[in-house]
Amino acid sequence: MTARKKGTKEEPYDVVIVGARCAGAPLGMLLARRGYSVEIVDRNAAGADTLSTHWIRWPGVQRLRAWGLVTELEKTGCPPIVQACLDFEGRVLSGGPRAGGIEAATYAPRRTVLDALLVAEARASGARLRERFAVTGLIVTGGRVAGVRGVGPDGPADLHARVVVGADGRNSTVARLVESPAVEDRGILARSLYGYWSGIGEPGIRVVFRGRRGISLWPTHDGLTVVSLVFPPDQAPGRGPAALTEFYTSCLREVPEVGRALADADLVSPARAAAVRNARRRAHGPGWVLAGDAGHHKDPVSAQGISDAFADADGLADALDTGLSGAAGLDQALARHTATRDAHRLGTFAYTCEQAELRPFGADFLADLTRTAADEQAVEAFLNTFVGCDAPADAAWLGDSH
C-alpha cells in the first residue's frame, strides 16, 4: 500500500508553520521530535540573511542548550561571549556575568548560521521544509483555518493542516489574513543602524550610552564584530546608503571610547537600517496561532526578540501537543498558551519601550551606578540582569515548559 500524500484534504498535516527562523524552525523541530507531522514553509531559502543583529541573551542560550544545539553552534566557530562592559554616560560596569556560580556564556551568531542550524535540526527531527514558498491565502473550512495556499517554485499549492502557525515575522501574512487586531501598538520609538567590522578584537560585549544614543559591539562569526547604533527617530541620517553609512560611522567615532575600539578596524559591510514598531497582536483563533515576532514584536534595543521567539516555540510546542493529542481542547490549549505568553511578555515589552524612548538617564540612576561600580558583587548582579541570568519572567516561563 502506498502512503497517502500528506498535506491533502484527506490527509492533512498536524501543523503547517509559516516562517522558518527563530520561532518556526525550533517549533517544527520540537513537534517533529514528538511525532507530529509538520511542514515548515518559507518564502526565502533556509538561512538567507535577514535584517537583525544577533545577540542571544542567556534565556535563549538556555533553550538552545536544552535542545542540544549550543555545542553545534560552537562548532560553527561562533565565539562564546563571557565578558561585558557597560558604560552609561561614563559610569562603567564590567566583568563576567555568572549563572548559578558558573560563567554565563552568551552568543551573537550570524543569522545565516543560526537560522540554517535551526532549520537543519528541524529537518533532522523529521519536519518537512518547503523553501521559496510564499503563503498568499488560507484555507478556511467551517469557520476554522484548515491550511495555507501559496506559490513556490513548482507553482501554486494548497497545504491542509489541523493547525496553521504564523511564525512569519512582524509583517505576518497569517496575521493579516486572519485580520488579527493589534492589542497594543506603541509605534516606532527608535531607529537603528548596524554593520560588520573587522579588526576590533574585543572578546566581550561593549555597550555605551551617550546622550540619546546607544552603541553595542558584539563579537560574531569570522572574527567580525557587529556594531549597532540606536538613535531617536528625529535624528535624521539622510537618504541613501552613503548618507546612512556616513551618519553611522560619524556617530560611532564621536564617542571616544568607541572611536578607540574602532581605531584599527574596518567597516566591511554597508550600514543596514531598521525601524521596528512595538506592537502586540491577538495571537490565536480557530485553527491558527502566531509565534515569535508575528504575535509580538518590539524595538531591537533590548535584544529580546530571538530569545522570546525560542520561548514561544517551547511553550507553543507544549500547547499544541496538549491540543493535538486530545489531552485538552485545541482552542483552549492555544488560548491558555497565548494568555501565559502575554503575561510573561508584558514586562519585557514595557521595558523595551522604555529603553527605546532613549530618554536621558536621571541623576539618581547615574548616582546609583556610581555606587554600583564601586561594589564587585553589585556589578556582577547588574551584569547578570543585563544578560538575563536572573530574568524572573523567563525563568518562570522556562519552568512552565520543562
Ligand SMILES: Cc1cc2nc3c(=O)[nH]c(=O)nc-3n(C[C@H](O)[C@H](O)[C@H](O)COP(=O)(O)OP(=O)(O)OC[C@H]3O[C@@H](n4cnc5c(N)ncnc54)[C@H](O)[C@@H]3O)c2cc1C
Ligand atoms: C535591526 C534589528 C536588530 C535585531 N537584533 C536583535 C538581537 O541582537 N537579539 C535579539 O534577540 N533579537 C534581535 N532582533 C529581533 C529578531 O530579529 C526577531 O525578534 C526574530 O528574528 C524573530 O524571529 P521570527 O522567527 O519570529 O521571525 P523572522 O525572523 O522575521 O522570520 C519570519 C520568516 O517568515 C517568512 N515569511 C514571512 N512572510 C511569509 C509568507 N507570506 N510566506 C512564507 N514565508 C513568509 C520570512 O521569509 C522569514 O524567514 C533584531 C531585529 C532587528 C530588526
